[in-house]
Amino acid sequence: MLPQRESYSYEMIRSELTWVVGDDHVQTDCSEKLAHSIDYYWVPEVWHDRGLKPQVPTFVVHPASAEEVSKILQIANTYKIPVTPWGGGSGSQGGALPMYGGISLDTKRLNKVLEIDPVSMTVTAETGIIMQQLEWEVEKAGYSTMHYPASIGCATLGGFIAHRGTGVLSTKYGKIEDMIMSMEVVTPTGEIIKTLPVPRHASGPDLTQMFCGSEGTLGVVTKATMKIHPIPAARKFHAFLFEDMHGAMVAGAKLMTSRLQPCVIRLYDNAETAKLIKRVLGIERNGSYLVFGFDGEEAIVDLQMKKAVEICKETAIEDLGTDMGQAWWDHRYKFFYPPYMFQLPQAFGTLDTVATFANIENVYWGMKNAVKEQFPQATFIGHFSHWYDWGCMLYARFIIDNPPQDAAEAIALYNRIWDVAIRAAIKNGGVINEHHGVGLKLGRIMKDLYGPAFNVLEGIKKTLDPNNIMNPGKMGFQGV
Amino acid sequence: MNMDKYLDVINACRFCFMCRHLATLAAVTGKEADTARGHALIADRIRMDKTELANADYIRTIYQADLSGSCRKHCVSSYDEIGLKLALRQDFVEAGLAPAAVSALAKEFTDVQFKVSGNGDMLYYPHPCIEAHQPEIAQAFLSVVPNVKVIDGGDCGKVLKLLGFAKESQAVAARFQAAVKASGCKTVVVSNPAAYDFLKSDGAMDGITVLHSSEVLLNSNLGSAAKLGKLTFINSDFLRNYQECNAPMDLLAKLGCEVERFGTNGEDSYACGEGSMPGIRLFPELTRKMVAHVADMAKRFKVETIVTPSPFVKHALTTYAPELKVLAIEEVAAAVKL
Ligand SMILES: Cc1cc2nc3c(=O)[nH]c(=O)nc-3n(C[C@H](O)[C@H](O)[C@H](O)COP(=O)(O)OP(=O)(O)OC[C@H]3O[C@@H](n4cnc5c(N)ncnc54)[C@H](O)[C@@H]3O)c2cc1C
Ligand code: SF4
Numbered sequence: 001m002l003p004q005r006e007s008y009s010y011e012m013i014r015s016e017l018t019w020v021v022g023d024d025h026v027q028t029d030c031s032e033k034l035a036h037s038i039d040y041y042w043v044p045e046v047w048h049d050r051g052l053k054p055q056v057p058t059f060v061v062h063p064a065s066a067e068e069v070s071k072i073l074q075i076a077n078t079y080k081i082p083v084t085p086w087g088g089g090s091g092s093q094g095g096a097l098p099m100y101g102g103i104s105l106d107t108k109r110l111n112k113v114l115e116i117d118p119v120s121m122t123v124t125a126e127t128g129i130i131m132q133q134l135e136w137e138v139e140k141a142g143y144s145t146m147h148y149p150a151s152i153g154c155a156t157l158g159g160f161i162a163h164r165g166t167g168v169l170s171t172k173y174g175k176i177e178d179m180i181m182s183m184e185v186v187t188p189t190g191e192i193i194k195t196l197p198v199p200r201h202a203s204g205p206d207l208t209q210m211f212c213g214s215e216g217t218l219g220v221v222t223k224a225t226m227k228i229h230p231i232p233a234a235r236k237f238h239a240f241l242f243e244d245m246h247g248a249m250v251a252g253a254k255l256m257t258s259r260l261q262p263c264v265i266r267l268y269d270n271a272e273t274a275k276l277i278k279r280v281l282g283i284e285r286n287g288s289y290l291v292f293g294f295d296g297e298e299a300i301v302d303l304q305m306k307k308a309v310e311i312c313k314e315t316a317i318e319d320l321g322t323d324m325g326q327a328w329w330d331h332r333y334k335f336f337y338p339p340y341m342f343q344l345p346q347a348f349g350t351l352d353t354v355a356t357f358a359n360i361e362n363v364y365w366g367m368k369n370a371v372k373e374q375f376p377q378a379t380f381i382g383h384f385s386h387w388y389d390w391g392c393m394l395y396a397r398f399i400i401d402n403p404p405q406d407a408a409e410a411i412a413l414y415n416r417i418w419d420v421a422i423r424a425a426i427k428n429g430g431v432i433n434e435h436h437g438v439g440l441k442l443g444r445i446m447k448d449l450y451g452p453a454f455n456v457l458e459g460i461k462k463t464l465d466p467n468n469i470m471n472p473g474k475m476g477f478q479g480v
Numbered sequence: 481m482n483m484d485k486y487l488d489v490i491n492a493c494r495f496c497f498m499c500r501h502l503a504t505l506a507a508v509t510g511k512e513a514d515t516a517r518g519h520a521l522i523a524d525r526i527r528m529d530k531t532e533l534a535n536a537d538y539i540r541t542i543y544q545a546d547l548s549g550s551c552r553k554h555c556v557s558s559y560d561e562i563g564l565k566l567a568l569r570q571d572f573v574e575a576g577l578a579p580a581a582v583s584a585l586a587k588e589f590t591d592v593q594f595k596v597s598g599n600g601d602m603l604y605y606p607h608p609c610i611e612a613h614q615p616e617i618a619q620a621f622l623s624v625v626p627n628v629k630v631i632d633g634g635d636c637g638k639v640l641k642l643l644g645f646a647k648e649s650q651a652v653a654a655r656f657q658a659a660v661k662a663s664g665c666k667t668v669v670v671s672n673p674a675a676y677d678f679l680k681s682d683g684a685m686d687g688i689t690v691l692h693s694s695e696v697l698l699n700s701n702l703g704s705a706a707k708l709g710k711l712t713f714i715n716s717d718f719l720r721n722y723q724e725c726n727a728p729m730d731l732l733a734k735l736g737c738e739v740e741r742f743g744t745n746g747e748d749s750y751a752c753g754e755g756s757m758p759g760i761r762l763f764p765e766l767t768r769k770m771v772a773h774v775a776d777m778a779k780r781f782k783v784e785t786i787v788t789p790s791p792f793v794k795h796a797l798t799t800y801a802p803e804l805k806v807l808a809i810e811e812v813a814a815a816v817k818l
Contacts, residue, residue, distance in 0.1 A: 027511065031541035034521050035512035038495070045495050048521070051528045062510045089512060090497045108510035128510070132501040136744035140781075154497030337556040338492035 010058070013079055017061055017103075020071040025062040025109065032060045036086060036104045041094035041441060042349060043411055049344050050407040055097065057084070057104035064109040066222040070190040073220070076103060076469045077189060082480060084471050085216035087128060087159030090151045092350060093439025095163065095215050099473050100480040107158050110222060113137045122181055124225040127158030143228040146173035150336045158221045163437035164213040166393075168332055170386045171256075172263035172295070173229065175435065177212040184223035185211050188465035197225070210460070215437055216471040218464050235263070235295035236305055237325030240316035241287040245269045246361065247315045248288040249384070253357045254311050255292060256387050260304050265292040265387045266328070269364075272381040280331050280340060283324065287317060291328045347403035347414050351382075351421045352433035356391035359429030360384070364394055366428040367421045371398055375417050386434060393434035396421070418442075438475045446476030481530075482567035482574070483523055489564045490527060492557065493520035499551035499561075504749045505544065508769040513541050516551045516561040523564055526571075534577055542568045543582060544763050546770070547642070547755030549721030554747055562755070569644030578644060581762055586645045592652050594633035594659035602696070603665035604628040607635060608672055608791035610757045617671050617791050620814035621693050624700050629663055631656075638678035639758055653683040660688060669696050671810060673718035673725075673790050674757055680723060692719065694727040694789050694809050698734060703816040705735035711812070712783045714742045714774070716790035717751045728789035728809050735816060742786065743777055750774050751788075752796040760796060771800035778804055787812055 017026045027033070037054035038044040048054060058081070063069045076083045082102035089096050098104045107128030114124045116138065123138050123145065132153045135145050148167040149155065155165065161183065166175040173179065182197045195208040211221060242248035248267045255262060268277055273289040283289065292308060294301045313319065334340055342348040355363045364382060371380045375398070382396035398417055403410040422432050422445055432442055432449060447454050454476065461468075461477050473479030483490075493516045500506065506514040513522070522541060526532045545565050552561050572578050578586070596603065604625070606618035622628070636656040640649035660668060668685075670676045671693045679690040705711075713732065719725040732739045742750050752770040753759045760767045774797065778786065788794055789809040797806045 025510075029513075029537040029540075030535055031513035031518065031522055031537045032511055034525065035515070035518040038521065040495070040497065048494070048524070060512075086512075088497065088500065090500075106510055106512070108506075111507075111510075130501045133507075133744070140744045151497065153499065153501040333498075334556050337498050338496055338559070339557060341496075343491070343495065 009079070013075065013081065014059065016075050017059060017072065020068050020075070021061060021063050025064070027060040028058070033057060036060055036089065036098060036106070039089040039094060039096045040092045041097070041439070042347060042414060043094065044097060045344060046347070046407055046410055052407055055099065056101070057098035058101045060104045060106055062106045062109045066184060066186055066192045069105070069186040069220050069222055070192055072103065072105060073186060073188060073469070074190040077467050080467050080469065082472050083469050085158070085162070085220050087156030087162070088130065088151070088154045090154040091159060091163055091437060091439060093437050093441040095437055095439030095471070095474055097440060099440065105220065107156060107220070114223070116141045116143070116228070121228050122225050123228050124223060125157060127161065127221045127224055128156050131155055131157055131160065138228050139231070142231065144231055145179065145226060146229050147176065147179060150333050157224060161212055161221050161224060162215050164435060166386050166435040169263045171265055171388070172261055175386070177209060179226045180208060180212065181225040181227065182208055183211060183221050183225070185219045185221050187219040188467070188470045192222075213437065215439065215475050217461060217475050217477055219470060232295040234298040234301045235293060236301055236322065237291060237293040237329050238305060238309055238322050239289060239291040239320035239325040239328060240312045241285050241289055241318040241320055242315065243287055243317050245288045245364070248290040249361060251312050251315055252290060252384065252387065252392070255308050256389055257357070258307070258311065259389070260308055261294070262292045262304070262308065262387070263295045265290070266383060266385055268383040269381060271379070272383050275381060276335060280334050281324065281327050283320070285318070289320070291325045293325065293329065342397070342399055345402065347400040347410060349398055349414065349418055350436060351396040351398065351418070351425065352393065352436045353396065353425040353430035354391065354393045354434035355428070355430045360391055360394060362428040363425050363430035364396065366424040367396055370420050370424040371417060374420055378417060394430070440474055443474055443476040482570045483526070483564060486523070486560065486564040486567055487527070489559045489561055490520050490523045492559045493517055493561055494524045499554045502550035502554050502747055502749070504548040504550060504753070504770065505546040505766060508773045509766070514545065519545060519561065519565055523568060526568070533571060533575055539572055539577060539579060542572070543579065544759060544766055545756060546749070546753045546759065548717045548749035548751060549755055550717070550747060550749045553721040566641070566644065570646050573644040582643055585758055585761055586640055586643045586648065589635050589639045590648050590652065592634035592655065594631055594656055596629050596631045596659055596663045598629045600628040601665060602628045602667045602669055603631050603660060603663050605631050605636070605668055605670045605675060607632065607675060609674065609795055610639060610760055610792070611795055614791050614795060617808045617810050620808065620810035621671060623814045624702070624810075624817045625696055628669065629665055631659055631663065636675055636678060637683050638674045641678065641682055642756055642758055649682065656683065657685050660685060667691060669693055671791060671808070673716035674754065674792065676725070677718040677722045692725055692727055692789065694731045695725070697810070697813045698727055698731050700813065701818045702735060702813055703818050705732070705737040705812055705816045708737060708812065708815060709784060710738045710740065711785050711787045712740050712742045714750045714786055714788045714790070714793055716788065716793065717749050717755045719789055721749070731809065731813070732787065735812065737812070739787070742783065751790055751793050754790050754792040757792055767796055768800045771796050775801035775804060
């Protein structure tokens with residue numbers, strides 16, 4: 001039972017927390033609690049928009065070291081109150097929402113860059129650092145993390161680790177789990193542990209990977225060492241228009257299966273080409289827009305580019321050239337700013353799925369047809385973002401321009417669309433999801449996705465977190 | 481309500497995270513509430529429930545906002561997150577809800593009279609910042625550009641504007657304008673970027689050109705500043721983010737200084753809350769934190785001498801980090817005058 005404000009136990013917990021982090025860093029004021037009640041999940045947004053009472057944490061606590069995190073978790077265990085890590089709050093799955101009140105453990109004071117190692121080409125930093133700030137520090141030293149997500153300005157290193165996030169150059173440089181060498185974690189019972197210092201070893205299962213994607217349910221990641229790269233001498237782009245998504249997908253897959261090494265490929269279906277590409281890049285065409293880029297030594301970039309252009313020319317209906325490729329790169333974040341981004345009063349959701357090349361189009365059509373048939377009021381658009389040797393990610397979206405005004409009705413409709421679309425994806429060989437995580441939004445589907453293997457995850461959770469204090473009710477784990 | 485003019489900003493910012501990395505105060509408090517998103521959420525709750533205007537937590541958060549303008553400048557659509565906060569402050573004042581400390585400070589800046597002295601075609605307005613005790617800046621400027629009239633007396637209305645006292649701000653601005661008119665000068669030169677911004681916006685005067693001191697120094701007879709060693713430049717938020725005035729950088733380039741930009745990037749504000757100058761009086765602890773952040777970076781990046789076109793930045797840094805060596809841009813010019 002959570003302590004009520006103006007109760008002895010509330011004051012006791014507050015006192016203990018202030019002894020750990022100082023008065024300034026335990027907030028109970030309305031401003032800070034309000035800001036911690038809404039992340040990038042559409043449901044708390046609509047909740048707020050309709051004037052409903054925000055679901056706020058009891059305390060917002062800002063620790064500045066792993067030791068302070070450890071003490072906070074010990075207090076939480078003593079009083080059996082939930083702790084929800086909060087990085088930038090930019091997650092789209094409701095992962096950082098303090099659903100049951102308790103402590104919102106905001107990591108943003110853990111923001112130091114600790115070491116840049118030019119010999120091994122790594123950087124070690126605390127995980128509450130905003131990714132853009134980390135990238136700027138690394139760039140000042142002459143390198144880059146090459147982690148360029150659209151949320152680089154708002155999300156933390158720890159948030160990306162917790163959600164297995166990804167950046168626009170993932171095709172060459174990998175997702176965050178490929179970039180991380182090792183990490184420090186405070187376990188739910190308050191132990192401060194370190195994973196092995198290198199990511200390739202044969203010393204048993206890899207703990208670094210276990211904590212990647214754990215969404216604050218298995219502890220708080222407090223430090224991480226990640227790879228850094230030289231700034232490439234050249235980075236070049238090229239864009240093509242294909243008659244339809246299938247043609248573009250075949251070309252994109254061929255770039256990957258011929259083992260060229262693009263740093264990025266992005267393919268927009270006809271609907272998104274007509275809507276977003278037109279709006280942001282000003283290209284008014286019927287068809288599917290495909291853009292790709294290479295970076296590194298200029299001679300190698302040019303050679304790979306030549307080969308990639310040859311592949312696309314075989315089936316493209318228009319060569320949009322390098323300018324329309326460069327323009328996409330230059331405006332790549334613009335899609336995410338208002339008014340270019342979807343926003344209320346619209347209802348919208350990013351149906352992030354990943355599958356092999358053999359399955360990915362079936363996943364797309366399975367989702368699209370399911371949404372179209374059952375929800376004629378919804379528009380379905382999609383692009384394919386992160387490409388691998390074996391398949392790619394589908395960044396599909398549904399949009400409803402005028403969802404019901406009543407919050408309960410709107411949320412019910414929203415949940416229903418998600419359910420139908422995601423189950424269609426799983427049925428066609430898709431995995432939810434590629435980089436947004438599970439959170440509150442998709443927790444209910446985890447058992448279906450994993451089957452009996454989910455018991456393994458539950459076992460790990462119960463062992464590490466016997467009092468279920470860490471982010472309860474998320475990722476399909478038990479709530480309070 | 482004044483904030484109703486900013487409904488587009490509320491709608492855009494309330495769920496937007498895109499400029500959070502540039503939220504100057506949030507970078508040192510770690511607080512979500514100290515971001516453009518946090519402020520818009522507060523405005524939105526007030527919009528939906530007017531009784532929330534009296535919420536003391538909300539009032540405090542809006543008054544402690546740093547107003548650096550980095551977020552608005554970064555924003556692809558330039559949503560006026562600053563205008564929203566100033567409108568909210570005005571709403572608090574008009575509803576009689578301004579905190580006592582704010583009202584007391586406003587009173588100090590209300591009874592201002594201006595007087596003009598000296599001779600020349602240009603009128604120099606040296607009022608440095610919220611704390612009027614930086615005579616070295618005016619002396620430095622006047623040593624390079626001596627033949628000017630000087631207008632003095634206090635702040636020309638900017639502080640009141642920042643505190644939400646719009647009517648009172650306009651009354652002071654009118655007095656300032658009358659004094660300028662009486663001087664017969666058609667050009668006003670200011671050292672304080674806050675005044676520069678005010679006199680180019682809310683306090684603009686018909687037929688009067690307003691220049692920052694660096695714009696005048698650019699055309700003065702100055703030698704090479706290379707002898708001053710490596711200088712690290714901290715810009716003014718008002719010059720960079722509000723008025724896009726590049727004269728200080730142009731001046732340093734012309735003087736042949738070895739100049740490096742402070743910090744890791746060209747977007748962050750290192751001006752320690754210059755945008756909301758009275759904050760140094762109302763929330764000194766927060767200014768101290770912003771200064772500590774800058775001082776820590778200065779140490780890590782082995783900064784020798786900081787140069788700034790903002791008297792506020794010099795004042796804040798030398799008050800809370802006296803170990804830092806800080807020069808106003810006027811002092812650099814004075815050191816190399818021919
Ligand atoms: C405009 C926009 C664009 C986006 N684009 C991308 C993109 O390109 N790529 C991408 O991957 N994502 C993107 N996202 C989603 C979001 O940025 C990511 O999910 C990111 O990983 C969230 O990080 P955060 O710091 O904001 O975490 P939060 O939202 O605060 O938290 C996310 C989850 O991680 C947990 N957590 C946070 N920090 C820690 C920690 N230190 N230890 C343990 N658990 C922790 C929280 O409890 C929560 O469960 C975007 C979001 C927005 C708003
Ligand atoms: S100012 Fe622009 S970028 Fe910042 S929160 Fe508002 S809309 Fe987003």
